Amino acid sequence: MAGGSRDPGRSVTSRVLAILGAFDTGHPRLTLTDIARRSGLALSTVHRLVAELEDWQALSRTPDGRFHVGLRLWELGQLAANRLQEVAHPWLQELFADTGENVHLAIRDGLEVLYVDKVYGRRAVPILSRTGSRLPMHPTGVGKALLAAEADWFITSYLSRTLERPTPHTITEPGRLARELRRVHARGYATTHEEMTLGSCSAAAPVVVDGRAVAALGIVVSSHRVRELQRLVDPLMAAAAQISHAYKAEIVRD
Amino acid sequence: MAGGSRDPGRSVTSRVLAILGAFDTGHPRLTLTDIARRSGLALSTVHRLVAELEDWQALSRTPDGRFHVGLRLWELGQLAANRLQEVAHPWLQELFADTGENVHLAIRDGLEVLYVDKVYGRRAVPILSRTGSRLPMHPTGVGKALLAAEADWFITSYLSRTLERPTPHTITEPGRLARELRRVHARGYATTHEEMTLGSCSAAAPVVVDGRAVAALGIVVSSHRVRELQRLVDPLMAAAAQISHAYKAEIVRD
DNA sequence: CCACTCCTTCCATCCAGTGGAAGCGAAGGC
């Protein structure tokens, strides 16, 4: 009577991936029961699969018994072919050296921006975005820069949803946001003023290759220094242009 | 007659991991057949599992059809709990800003060093080590710094193997290497002179927490500037000490 | 035209994976 009743239509691989998928930026450390809940699998199944993943150091456990992504998975992730990041990094570094501000690189993934690289020092403003984290597009500089470069149908579809509103300054009204995006597209860069985080404002420029924005380069400063933001736009756009150039050269070589 | 004869003693999870394990720093892009060969699985099995992994973007394919680690796996890897790297990074950045040289952070994993972070600019010497890559311990600065801090039995065991010899300058003779390690331990830092790569030399200092070297901080310069290396030792050791301090504080907070 | 490599699909066989249930140990309320 016991056991044996599988959930049909799910392969073992999908179960493993469901377990891994239970981890995200907001939930980096989970108990066994958490994983079972978030993955929709039976506790005993999770227990066994997790043990195998732990053997391989795909997952590890904290002293208090919770699980987190392990060293081996990190190592594997480093093999991901991100030519873009490799090519762009030196210019991020240079832009940081020239300005001393937080600099980051993001791509669009679905309806969100995914931060792929970041350069920051000890004195820069602490910001939320880590590499590997996601944020919605409309409240972030890099997001607006990327969104503004998309086709009309994409923008329309993006705006038709209910947009999150992380701060009172976030622009969520479709008409106003659409105008803002047209302006961003015309100027070639985007700015934000406390639209994602109170106390921070930013500027961002798209990295355009063959007419398509493959990434965006962003810079963040604390909001009481908004004035200085304008001064950063030129070096920012110059760096973005350099990255475009270098990346294009890299693609043909491949 | 056909099919059905499984290889017993291997779980599906282990097959998935065998596929992922086929990718490493030396083989970041593989054909389906390569993966089958390297994982020891049947081609048809690999074909199906890889398709599932690709659906999830754990793997992706290049235009020419070869596979590489995908975006989702990279993203997942970023969740790995590397407090050490987070805490240390600002000091790497600062050390780089002060010196303009390649700076990196490595930990010991088994008998190898694993590079976990790196800061470099556009003008620094190109070096092999990427984050996520491994190198043997005895020819690298960070490796010697970490090895010298290990217990005697560990060092003896390390030296008892046949040691790789990437360049003619690599020290592989056990007696000489043992003496070198004692000197490194006494001085508190290691140096190398073209022992891993011709044309590069380095200095490295361990990050010691509670008497254990949890990581090593290294700096690499081109070998025609060996003279300047000595000048870099003080800031290097100061940074390593700062990291130790910050990391210790971080651990107790947890 | 044949030989070779790599990829894809098909399918008969069967055992590894599944999840419910019960047992454990620790923490907390009363």
Place this chain on the structure above:
DNA sequence: GCCTTCGCTTCCACTGGATGGAAGGAGTGG
């Protein structure tokens, strides 16, 4: 001290999903 709750671990009868050999394409080179 007793009882409840919560999370983890182990056990096990049952079965349908996973497996790898074989055959068929597709592309390349001699």
